[in-house]
Amino acid sequence: MSQVQPAIAAPVPLAAEAPRRRRFLGADLTTHVILLLGVVLFAMPIWIVLMGSTHDAATIGRGEVPLLPGSEGWNNYATAWSEGNTRRASVPVSTMMFNSAVMALLITVGKLAISITSAYAVAFFSFPGRMLCFWAIFITLMLPVEVRIFPTFQVVSDLGMVNTYQGLIIPLIASATATLLFRQFFLTIPDELVEAAKMDGAGPMRFFKDIVLPLSATNIAALFVILFVYGWNQYLWPLLVTTSTDVETIVIGIVKMLGAEADTEWNIVMATTVLALLPPVAVVILMQRWFVKGLTETEK
Template sequence: MVEHRRWNDILAYAILILGVFIVVFPVYVALIASTHDAATVVNGNMPMLPGSHTLENYYRAIFVGGSRASREPVGHMLMNSFVMAMGIALGKIVISILSAYAVVYFRFPFRQTAFWIIFVTLMLPVEVRIYPTYKVIADLKMLDTYAGLILPLIASATGTLLFRQFFMTIPDELLEASRIDGAGPFRFFKDTLLPLSVTTMAALFVIQFIYGWNQYLWPLLITTQESMQTIVTGIKKMLTTTDELAEWQLAMATAILAMLPPVAVVVFMQRLFVRGLVETEK
């Protein structure tokens, strides 16, 4: 029995190691490519060891930018993506927690209908309503602005559902105790619900930050100025389709830099993220 379990553990670890290798190897290739010059990358014989152009490539990517399709420095694109991702994540949390609070703790006509209307919007992502959303943003003169990048994406039926399910697990005795202490709706929300919702907010923040960071279609559609493009659209513009040689070393350096903020968010908020998703009592 012990021997059988040992072989199961070995098989499980082997599958895990294989999966990690499959995921990590392309990242390693991108990292190595970012340390060589363009000719070495495209000649088909790129070595699997770091080259001597690391500082040059990363300095040029962050502060100078490409010389062909995209001249915008990566540092500015990273800032645009960070502002967009933070705005979407924080906006979704604020709207979701307020809407869930209203649906769970207030009694008004068609309360459940309102919740189901919010829930049905899961079937209408921004790609489906892309034209009317663009028309509204254009009419409001929000093209090439942070508001135009953020506002259409901050509504979240998923976040509302997540907070609603959590609020429904909170004992009614807490609400009654708050009423006895003379707390109104705002004070109950601020002093009781918000502290209890920290892990749920952290989990939603991680998910929505990565969602906002990886946005491609919407920023590509509403940003016409290079100064407003995000890191994801910037990588695509670096890979030219003309007869000129694409600056693959800069594209790979940009891809590596684009991975760092989402990875940092997941690493630093890992414990809260896991607790927010798996624990029933926060």
């Protein structure tokens, strides 16, 4: 009786593999070239500002574009930190960065606190009008600050919160986006886990503190990065609600440093810009591991 021999695939000739390898190498090289061009286009303006902040005002005033560091870096950064733009009597960068840090941190913490508690209530509690409340929150996505800026300013003005931290922070605290994201995550928590917590005698607050918050750690970290950068970069609302230099933020300060060519110390402006970049960059770097984990983690 004859036996059927298993078919053995013939080896691919080396001559046939060579063109394929060359195609892969060519595609890989093209991809790396495109990525390198993108990095250069993105990083070149930042590099020019960084190098410009180390030169004197005369070099920048002549229209030169320095690509190598100068010798005035320490003096420029010290002047910006303690005095600001001396020709326009601007606020010291240290004061403006403190104001921006307070605003960004409190906006971030407030948004996270309100969003996670409101999402918890909508996701785990049954009460009349629950979905109505959720959709009311969701609809506010169509009403950003820019749309409701005049009535919001009127309310802030009537409450006497102009030129205060409260006026800077409170109108920007609510976040429908974060509420929606937390609700969608809470809906993925198994019902068996909720029932097990009830059988163990866990009340709503204990379930929230011991189970929901630990499971949401990576989501909170990812949103913290996004919301901090959002709060730090605010321009329109601080420009409208602050007229006093005591609560002036760094973004507003940079714009006010710019004026007539003769009154603008470009080296100080560039040093201020570099200092303004440091806090959000530091937050992104420090939270990077948690941020990536929140994007890639599939099991909680």
